[in-house]
Amino acid sequence: MSLAKPVMRGLLAKRLRFHLPVAFVVCLSLAAAVKFGVTEPRKRAYAEFYKNYDANKEFNSMREAGIFESVRPSGE
Template sequence: MHLPKPVMRGLLGKRLRFHLPVAFTLSLVAAIAFKYAVTEPRKQAYADFYKQYDAVKEFNAMKEAGVFESVRPSGE
């Protein structure tokens, strides 16, 4: 029984013709999935948070709690 020799000439080019488009397509799909599964909901969550965020109110609450050492509470 005699095994045929493997074809080595042009093997890399033949394999790349298949694997390169597949890799490019999968990476594009992964990037689009990440954009719509992670970044868009995160941007929406930030937008929803800052619609009702009052920085002055938050500062006054932290000031009253004694978080800042350089700012005295208004009761003193």
């Protein structure tokens, strides 16, 4: 009893016919998952944060806390 010889001719083309579309579908699904699972919620969170953000109020609170060396608090 002997083993059958493996078919080597056309093996790459045969394997690519299956693996290339599968890889394409997996890549597209992962890209969609990242877009809708990460970037869209992050964009909504940034939009919500900056909707009520007051830069001058934040600057004044940091100035009062003494974070800036070149800007003195208004009480001095």
